[in-house]
Amino acid sequence: MKAAHRREARVKTKVRQQKATPGAEQQKATPGAEQQKATPGAEQQKAAPGAEQQKATPGGKPPKDLPFWGADLNPEARPGVPRESAPHPMGGAHWREPPRQPVQGEPQTRVGLSRPTPVFSTALPPRGLSGMVRRAAHRIPDHRVAHWMLLLLADRIDAVESLPRLSPGALLDMLRRR
Amino acid sequence: MLALTYHGPSLVRVEENPEPRIEHPNDIILRVTRATICGSDLHLYHGLIPDTRVGTIFGHEFTGVVEELGASVQTLKRGDRVVVPFNIACGTCFFCQRGRTSICENTNPLSSMVGGVHGYSHTTGGYQGGQAERVRVPFADVGPMKIPDDLSDEDVLFLSDIIPTGYQAAEQGDIGPEDTVAVFGSGPVGLLAQRSAWILGARRVIAIDSVGYRLDFARRYNQAETIDFGQVPDVVARLREMTDGRGPDVCIDAVGLEAKGSMLHDVLGKGLMVEAGTPTALNWAIHSVRRGGRISIIGVYGPPWNLVDVGAAMNKGLSIKAGQCDVKRYLPRLLDHIRNGRIDGKALITHRVPLEAAPDMYRIFAERTDGIIKAALIPPGAK
Numbered sequence A: 001m002k003a004a005h006r007r008e009a010r011v012k013t014k015v016r017q018q019k020a021t022p023g024a025e026q027q028k029a030t031p032g033a034e035q036q037k038a039t040p041g042a043e044q045q046k047a048a049p050g051a052e053q054q055k056a057t058p059g060g061k062p063p064k065d066l067p068f069w070g071a072d073l074n075p076e077a078r079p080g081v082p083r084e085s086a087p088h089p090m091g092g093a094h095w096r097e098p099p100r101q102p103v104q105g106e107p108q109t110r111v112g113l114s115r116p117t118p119v120f121s122t123a124l125p126p127r128g129l130s131g132m133v134r135r136a137a138h139r140i141p142d143h144r145v146a147h148w149m150l151l152l153l154a155d156r157i158d159a160v161e162s163l164p165r166l167s168p169g170a171l172l173d174m175l176r177r178r
Numbered sequence B: 001m002l003a004l005t006y007h008g009p010s011l012v013r014v015e016e017n018p019e020p021r022i023e024h025p026n027d028i029i030l031r032v033t034r035a036t037i038c039g040s041d042l043h044l045y046h047g048l049i050p051d052t053r054v055g056t057i058f059g060h061e062f063t064g065v066v067e068e069l070g071a072s073v074q075t076l077k078r079g080d081r082v083v084v085p086f087n088i089a090c091g092t093c094f095f096c097q098r099g100r101t102s103i104c105e106n107t108n109p110l111s112s113m114v115g116g117v118h119g120y121s122h123t124t125g126g127y128q129g130g131q132a133e134r135v136r137v138p139f140a141d142v143g144p145m146k147i148p149d150d151l152s153d154e155d156v157l158f159l160s161d162i163i164p165t166g167y168q169a170a171e172q173g174d175i176g177p178e179d180t181v182a183v184f185g186s187g188p189v190g191l192l193a194q195r196s197a198w199i200l201g202a203r204r205v206i207a208i209d210s211v212g213y214r215l216d217f218a219r220r221y222n223q224a225e226t227i228d229f230g231q232v233p234d235v236v237a238r239l240r241e242m243t244d245g246r247g248p249d250v251c252i253d254a255v256g257l258e259a260k261g262s263m264l265h266d267v268l269g270k271g272l273m274v275e276a277g278t279p280t281a282l283n284w285a286i287h288s289v290r291r292g293g294r295i296s297i298i299g300v301y302g303p304p305w306n307l308v309d310v311g312a313a314m315n316k317g318l319s320i321k322a323g324q325c326d327v328k329r330y331l332p333r334l335l336d337h338i339r340n341g342r343i344d345g346k347a348l349i350t351h352r353v354p355l356e357a358a359p360d361m362y363r364i365f366a367e368r369t370d371g372i373i374k375a376a377l378i379p380p381g382a383k
Helices: A002-008 A012-018 A022-028 A031-037 A040-046 A051-055 A128-137 A145-165 A170-176 B041-045 B154-161 B162-171 B186-199 B212-222 B235-241 B263-271 B282-287 B309-313 B327-339 B355-367
Strands: B002-006 B011-016 B030-035 B062-067 B081-084 B134-137 B182-183 B202-211 B225-228 B250-253 B294-297 B319-322 B349-354 B372-378
Touching: A002 B355, A012 B002, A022 A051, A022 B134, A031 B225, A031 B235, A145 B002, A145 B309, A170 B355, B002 B134, B002 B182, B002 B355, B011 B355, B030 B154, B062 B134, B062 B154, B081 B235, B154 B162, B154 B327, B154 B372, B162 B282, B182 B186, B182 B212, B186 B202, B186 B212, B186 B250, B202 B212, B225 B235, B250 B282, B282 B309, B349 B355, B355 B372
Parallel strands: B182 B202, B182 B250, B202 B225, B250 B294, B294 B319, B349 B372
Antiparallel strands: B002 B011, B030 B062, B030 B134, B030 B372, B062 B081
16 A cells, blocks of 8 residues: 555655645634634735835834734743753653663764763664775764765765665656756 | 655655664654755755765654654653654753753764754764654653644644744844844744744844745745845945944854855855855854844854854954754743744745655755745655
């Protein structure tokens, strides 16, 4: 079933069919949601292009008639002030030190870390020639330019190395959509 | 499962990928219901972010339904609808404890600069992203927020990134009621930075871009004054003219490393790649802001360096704040703004397409055609 769905959905045409203008989107929203949300669409309709030129003129006053103006004027209402808050656990963290993800295979770490961070990705370990260049790059600290230049080189090698793994059809499809 | 997969600069494809699995006791597996393409995904798409490996699944803005839970997950259950911050954060390290979840030190073993991010290269940890049918979400008790029953996934989708990012961009400007704020870039983050500048009580908001339909959107959506930098000989001079010759009090760079407007930087940053993209918008911000003014950098820049006019910044006595957004701390307040209609992220969605059409959306988004502001990707089976 999935395969059928995928074939059907190879779809430049659907892009057009499903394209929605912002205005149309607002009309489609469920009535309940609209009632609770005080319709930003209405704000947009109120403001014809050019109206703002009158509202915000050099030397003028703040446009306090905008329904959203000044809601967080008071710095105490701003969630990122002060930028570094008094220390406290974020979200629902229920650990002092997070438990560690088991390490299987070749750990990928930067210079200065004796083991991976408590969580890490296992996707796409280094492989082939590009992998050798990546391993070399990660043996250089990331405050050194050589680290980044080697990684960019590895990225280009990786792209070339992966071409034979693609079917001609897949490659043509990507080039066509490029 | 199907996922949007990277194969090289400007080469992406929706294809079968391995299913994600629980790898840590606080992981969940999410069935994605909506994903979007971010402007910063274009930096990956164009091959500008180092350590972007072939096979990387992009996508750091998504909502979904919890399908599998790790053994230690306490705050979520199977079937919960959640929106997921793009940052992956442990919640208890030195930085998370201070609210700085974007620079968590427990989620990225590969770089000393930044924490983990979903679907944004191995420079941010190598986690696979959400432009897929399913995705692994680490530290599920810390990041994801349950979606309230009265709101749809699309109502809160942009809480994953661009709404808090736009808000933090404005907040970094320490905006007050006498301030004129210039926002470089009228893409999704720029538009939300403009809206947030009003919310923080700016006196004037000026949007700068060269894409006509985006400036139209800025006028319509945010009632901002606008400058099309393609139509004026000198954008810095134009901003000074508009502000009594001094310049704006606050300049926000919501463009980042693929800015247009300087042939020199286009050659050095995009052609020869001897600098990390183009710092044109940032240099314009530095030169146009008033002496003693404030610069907020929210546009993404990559390593290793850029030719930034730091001498001008120093001699003008500027304050500069920068950073990836610490999404988690902004969610309650911004959810309130969505509920009360002060921010409508959904209005930015101009295209809704099946996940399989994602490569076409990348091309359209990169070319700034078809009036695109934001594309929502709908995986197979999602309503």
